[in-house]
Amino acid sequence: MCVGVPAKVVKKMEYSATVDVLGSQTTVGIIFVSEVEIGDYVIVHAGQAMSIVDEDYARESVEEWRKLVDARNSETI
Template identity: 65%
Template sequence: MCVGVPAKVIEKKDYTALVDVMGTRMEVGILFVPEVQTGEYVIVHAGQGMSIVDRDFARASINEWEKMAHANVI
């Protein structure tokens, strides 16, 4: 199973971007989404921005990730 997380683009360079994933910043490749702009959201998988998603989808997805991160699993 592949899992991608939404990330907000903070700074764009030629082939990489600095993104924020739920408060953690990291650099990811943007070869698959070279048209992405600062402030937009991308789905990140294996260190690569895979697709651009709209803000509402990204926020809803982040909300679900946060629920899973804080779930009490026994």
């Protein structure tokens, strides 16, 4: 199973972009979505932005990821 994480593009270079994922920033490749712009949301998998998604989808997906993280954190307490 492949899992993609939604991220917001905060900086764009020629072949990579800095994205914000749940409050953390990382650099990802953008060769599959070269048309991406700052402020767009992308699905990131294995260090690559795989597709551009709309903000509503990204927001809903982030909410589900936060639930998973919160559930995991509550197990370790």
